[in-house]
Structure formats: C-alpha cells, structure tokens
Amino acid sequence: MRNMGGKDPPGQRKRATIAHVARQARVSNQTVSRVVNNNPSVAPQTRLRVQRAIARLEYRPNALARSLVRHRSHTLGVVASGLEYYGPSGTLVGIERQATALGYSIQLNLLNRPQLADVDHVLNSLLSRQVDGIIWAVPEIGSNRSWLGRKTLNPPVPIVLLSMHPADHLQVVSVDNRAGGRLATGHLLAQGYRRIGLITGPLDWWEARERRLGWEDSLRAAGLEANEVQVFEGDWSSLSGEAGFSQLARMFPEMDALFAQNDQMALGVLQAVLRQGRRVPDDLGVVGFDDIPESAFFWPPLTTVRQEIHELGGMAVKQVVSAIEATRSEAKPAMAGIHWLTPRLVVRQSSLRNPVALATGG
Amino acid sequence: MRNMGGKDPPGQRKRATIAHVARQARVSNQTVSRVVNNNPSVAPQTRLRVQRAIARLEYRPNALARSLVRHRSHTLGVVASGLEYYGPSGTLVGIERQATALGYSIQLNLLNRPQLADVDHVLNSLLSRQVDGIIWAVPEIGSNRSWLGRKTLNPPVPIVLLSMHPADHLQVVSVDNRAGGRLATGHLLAQGYRRIGLITGPLDWWEARERRLGWEDSLRAAGLEANEVQVFEGDWSSLSGEAGFSQLARMFPEMDALFAQNDQMALGVLQAVLRQGRRVPDDLGVVGFDDIPESAFFWPPLTTVRQEIHELGGMAVKQVVSAIEATRSEAKPAMAGIHWLTPRLVVRQSSLRNPVALATGG
DNA sequence: CTGAAAGCGCTTACAG
DNA sequence: CTGAAAGCGCTTACAG
Numbered sequence A, B: 001m002r003n004m005g006g007k008d009p010p011g012q013r014k015r016a017t018i019a020h021v022a023r024q025a026r027v028s029n030q031t032v033s034r035v036v037n038n039n040p041s042v043a044p045q046t047r048l049r050v051q052r053a054i055a056r057l058e059y060r061p062n063a064l065a066r067s068l069v070r071h072r073s074h075t076l077g078v079v080a081s082g083l084e085y086y087g088p089s090g091t092l093v094g095i096e097r098q099a100t101a102l103g104y105s106i107q108l109n110l111l112n113r114p115q116l117a118d119v120d121h122v123l124n125s126l127l128s129r130q131v132d133g134i135i136w137a138v139p140e141i142g143s144n145r146s147w148l149g150r151k152t153l154n155p156p157v158p159i160v161l162l163s164m165h166p167a168d169h170l171q172v173v174s175v176d177n178r179a180g181g182r183l184a185t186g187h188l189l190a191q192g193y194r195r196i197g198l199i200t201g202p203l204d205w206w207e208a209r210e211r212r213l214g215w216e217d218s219l220r221a222a223g224l225e226a227n228e229v230q231v232f233e234g235d236w237s238s239l240s241g242e243a244g245f246s247q248l249a250r251m252f253p254e255m256d257a258l259f260a261q262n263d264q265m266a267l268g269v270l271q272a273v274l275r276q277g278r279r280v281p282d283d284l285g286v287v288g289f290d291d292i293p294e295s296a297f298f299w300p301p302l303t304t305v306r307q308e309i310h311e312l313g314g315m316a317v318k319q320v321v322s323a324i325e326a327t328r329s330e331a332k333p334a335m336a337g338i339h340w341l342t343p344r345l346v347v348r349q350s351s352l353r354n355p356v357a358l359a360t361g362g
Numbered sequence C, D: 001c002t003g004a005a006a007g008c009g010c011t012t013a014c015a016g
Helices: A018-025 A029-036 A044-057 A063-070 A086-101 A119-128 A177-190 A206-221 A238-251 A263-275 A293-297 A309-328 B018-025 B029-036 B044-057 B063-070 B086-101 B119-128 B177-190 B206-221 B238-251 B263-275 B293-297 B309-328
Strands: A075-081 A105-111 A133-137 A159-162 A171-175 A196-200 A231-233 A257-260 A285-287 A304-306 A337-341 A344-346 B075-081 B105-111 B133-137 B159-162 B171-175 B196-200 B231-233 B257-260 B285-287 B304-306 B337-341 B344-346
Touching: A018 A029, A018 A044, A029 A044, A063 B063, A075 A086, A075 A119, A075 A309, A086 A105, A086 A133, A086 A309, A086 B105, A105 A119, A105 B086, A133 A309, A159 A309, A171 A177, A171 A309, A177 A196, A177 A206, A177 A257, A177 A285, A177 A304, A177 A344, A196 A206, A196 A238, A231 A238, A238 A257, A238 A263, A238 B293, A257 A263, A263 A285, A263 A293, A263 B293, A293 B238, A293 B263, A309 A337, B018 B029, B018 B044, B029 B044, B075 B086, B075 B119, B075 B309, B086 B105, B086 B133, B086 B309, B105 B119, B133 B309, B159 B309, B171 B177, B171 B309, B177 B196, B177 B206, B177 B257, B177 B285, B177 B304, B177 B344, B196 B206, B196 B238, B231 B238, B238 B257, B238 B263, B257 B263, B263 B285, B263 B293, B309 B337
Parallel strands: A075 A105, A075 A133, A133 A159, A159 A171, A171 A337, A196 A231, A196 A257, A257 A285, B075 B105, B075 B133, B133 B159, B159 B171, B171 B337, B196 B231, B196 B257, B257 B285
Antiparallel strands: A105 B105, A304 A344, B304 B344
16 A cells, blocks of 8 residues: 555654755755765765755664675674673673774674574574674684684675684784783782682683683792692682682691682682681782782782783774774785784782782772 | 686585576476475476485575575574673574574674664664664663654664663563562562662663662662662773772662672672672672672572563564564554563572572572 | 566666 | 766566
C-alpha cells in the first residue's frame, strides 16, 4: 500500500536523499556531493543554496552508500571478551577513544567463551560488513589463536592482535607481562622477602605463563629456587586467590611473600590472611597485577603492577589504521612485529616490610 | 596503474562479488541471490553449482549493499559511558549478547564526558550509518537528557533510554534505584541500626537522587529522621567514600550504620573505619550498591544491593528491537513507558549485627 | 525454476 | 564552476 500523497507514517519521517537536496537547490547531484565533501570548486551562491536545502531537509548523507562506492567503511571491527574485568574494558575504552580520534567507528563483537571462539563466524560477520581493519582483543588461551596459522586465512583486511606470543607476519601489541612478573618479584626480593609464592592465572593463558616466567627470572637471578610447590594455578577470581593462599600456606609453609597475577586474586589472599589472624605485610608480603581502582583501598593497600591499558588499546588502533592506509596507498605491506608496552610497579603497603621506601601510594 | 593480468597485490585478495559467482556458476545474479537467501525455488543442481562457486571464490555477501537496498542494517547504535565501572560494562555485555542473539550488530560510541554530551554529533554519526535503532546507555546527569525534549528531534529510528526518569513518549529501561535504596536502608533498620548515614553519588545523577529517596522512604517509614547532616555527597570513588565517612563521623557522631550508594565508596568506608580501629559491623553497619565481584572479598564481606546488569542491557535490546519490528511492519508505533528491573539485597557480614540471619554470602 | 532490468544512495572521471 | 551518466554490490517485482 502506497503513501497516497497523505501524511507520513507517525514518527517515521522519510529520510532526505541527495536527489531531494539537488531538486530543492536546483543543482545536480554531483554539486550537492561537492558541497557535502567540501570540494572548493562550487560557486558561493550555489553553495549557499545547497547548504540551505540541506538544512531545510535535514539531509544526512548515507554512509552505507558512500562506503559501498568508495570501498572504505571507516569502521574497525573489534573483537573482545571478558569486559567484566578491568583490563579488557579499559582496553576497549582506549580503542574507542583512539578510533574516534582517527575518524573510525567501532563495530563491536564480544566472545563469551574466548577459549573456543567461533572465529570464522565472527570474522565473516565483520568482513561482510566491510570493516577496514580488525582488532582482535581476545586473550590467547590454549590454541584459540591457531586459526592465525591457517593457510587459507589470508584476511582481506589488516588485523592487529592484542596480548599474544609474538609471531612472524603478525602485528601484535602487548603489555610485557614477563617484565611485569620480574617487577613484582624483584620488588619483593628488594624488600627482603625470600620465600616467594606465586598464584597464577589459568596456565593455558599466555599472559599467565609470561608472568610466571618473570617470577622465575627474578628468583633465579637472586639464586633462589622457583619450584612447582611454590605455585598455585588460579582462575583470576578472588575465590581462587583465597584457595591459593590456603594451599600454599600448607604446601610451602616457609612462604614469606606472595605474588598474585591479578588484583582480584591478591584480594582473596588478603582476606584469607586476615581471617587467619596473620598480618600483611609483616607476616606475608603481597603484590598483585593490574592496579584496578579498588586496589589502593584494599586492606592493606595493595602493591601491584600497573598496565597502561588505555594506551594498549590506543596503540592497537594506531597500528591497524596505519596498516590500512599503507594497504590503500599501495605502499609496502604493513610491517609485522610486536609492540611492547612496559608495565610499572605501584608500591603500596601490602609489600612494605620496611615502610621507609613508601613513595606516593595512589 | 592497472593489474595487468599479473598477480594480485600481496596480502590483498580482491573480494568476490555476486557477479563473479554468477559467471562461474553460469546463472543469473538473481539466482545466486536466491541461494544466498535460502529461497527454496532453485533447482537442486543449480543450487549445487552456485554453492560450489561460492565456496571456491570464498564469496561473502556485502552487507552494506544489502542494507542499502533493504533499508535495514540490522545494526544497533549503542551509546555508553563509564565502562571503567562494573555497571556500565556489564550492561554493555548484556546488550551485545542479546543483540547477537537477535541477529543485530553493535555500533559502539563511548562518551568521555557524559554530563555534556555532544548529542547531535553522536546521533548524526549513528544515523548516517543507518542504524536501525539506538540504545542510549548514558546516565542521566544534570540536563544531559534535555535534547529529548527538543521539538525538532523526531528521530527516524526508535531510541531506548537506560536509567532515567520516566517520561511520556519515551521508552525507558531502568533498575528501580529507589527500591534499592529502600532495600539497603530497610535491612539496616531490621538489623537494629537506627542512626543511618548516607554517602551518595553526585546528586546531579538521577540514580543517586533515586537511591537517596529510597533511604529517606525507609527512615521516615520507621519514624526516624533523614536530615542533611546525615548525608555526604560523594563522586562514586573509593576516595570519596573515605572522605564521606570522616565527615559523617564528625558531623553525625551518633551514626551506627552507613549506606554507600556504590560498592567502591563502601570500600573506602571500610578502609577508613579499619584505620580508625573501629569495627564493622559491630561499631558501624555498612551496605553498598552494585555487588561488584570484589565485594564478597572485602573485609568484612560487603552487604550490597545487586542489580541484574546483564538483564538490564538485554531488556533494552528487546525493547528497541520490538520497536523496530513494529515500525517496519506498519504496526502501531512502539509503546512508550518504563520497564523497571527490581534489584535485590545480598547480605554479607558488613551489616550483620546479629550473625544469625546470614544466608549464603556469595 | 530462471533471468533481464530497474533501483537503493552515493561518487567520480569526463566533458563542457 | 557545473552536469549527464556510469557504476559500487546487492535485491526485487515482473515476466516467462
């Protein structure tokens, strides 16, 4: 049933197209297009007429049509997971901010089960929507990155990967987790702790393995042992931090300090210690990882390793955009390689055996 | 410079179009389209030929072109802010999940300064990309919702708003914050506390005002006073929670319990109390709001008001999608109105004067 | 069951 | 400075 010259359906105003504007301003479509795209070669009066028509009709260019003909959507596909955690959501914020700054929109896909991602489905969905590039902000877990090795992959747009083991021909941006592990452990050693336990994230996570390597590095460099008995494998949750402390206190009773691979697990440790009537940092030094906003208000305030998570996301956007530009301008293909971000230590009371060293706690 | 029958540029494979598939399968474009769209009226052998061509060429339909002709993008514009907080990021997760389930993609826009949003810019960006509907998941702060009253607004697509004061002709989904305030305060009263202080969020936030009203409701219903001197206006941060406790302890020394309008501020309170050598819940009962995952591991574990944040997001998607369908099918315009989600109390030790009542703590 | 043709709303050489 | 026309990759009555 047609709209017989009557009123528009309620609430739905038909959108003005370039043709409507052209008719109203008595110019060609192309001239309207010129005005919209700030092409200088339009006579002042013509330009004015067009601008008025645009305003009157509330004309809004259809970005879909433009993308279709320009083969460029100015949209980035972002695949992420674990937004309930501080790190991933902060990374996403960094991504969005930088993308907006560079004139790109974000098409967001979240993965519920990052360990067994249906990669093809997600990739196809993004590519069919003609994203110009993809940021894969899903942690490397088990073999969930194996698709990158597929011979048939050959993605038609640049992909930047966050937080994974460096590999040839891939563009990766990552926090240097191993250096972070060294920071945490080295600090505890410097405070005089010697029997340092470790609560890891799930060890099928690359980041957890890296942080453990950093812990080992520091202990070995100090001539100390780094044995299985000192390690508990958690799952990033506070509950597992609590369980980890209990087990380590049993299996490794001489423990005088503990490095938990994220702040949530460190929080679980703090609570378990308090409950036992022992004291942090006197009886046990504790260091976390992430520097979530709450950490400064734990009891005692938590020493932790801070990742510049916004910068991580921003860097990923810069990388993918420069790869896009390079591809479009027929320049040499974007350089692969890894871009490391260095974490830093934030010292608070949970690790300060001698309180002298306290800088600004945050 | 043309590609003179040589190799494709490195890394960039030209994308197959429907025409390529049609040629290879020796059928018309329309038949390819029929196969892609699961139109049953295609002969089995033809279908097979087409499917093979699709596979060989790795044909992937261009969603932009499809959207252009169908006037339907199957994309939702989502405007959010404050992803560093648990609530907003959880809401976004809920939105994404439900959208995916209903076959919609997410175009994400984040606002840095939600109090002074450049609404037109964001709206135009979304609309020019032809989103089918918009979810406005930005808290109502000050007058940052005034644009909804603009006579010229008349948005061409349905908008659903999260967490704002109900208003005619608007579709709103919100947690019942006032009921949440009553839950928290009523619980403290039931535990025998009588002098209940309040630390609010910024009072230009609608949610903060609502939670305060709930606190007042409960106190008045119990015949108690709810005065200015019992109230401290925080900014959602733990630091302000700390400051709030200090001030209230001074101005309102008879205080025996405290309701903090989010868990971060409650955490600040817990720390300040501990530092003073006073005890929770014996000297001071404390209740928070949100139930962030860490709350169960605070010291003592925090009683709080839980919002089903995923459901909030999911509900918003359902609302906007049903409004979209209604508009498209020329059905009556989508019903305005508000959809309330009821929060619930999670009881932990921070408010348990008589520990008998402890259910499962979390 | 199948296809030729028009059209979605833009952009872009090309010609004037 | 300006416009007629072709084309981006799809879909969809319509006719056969």
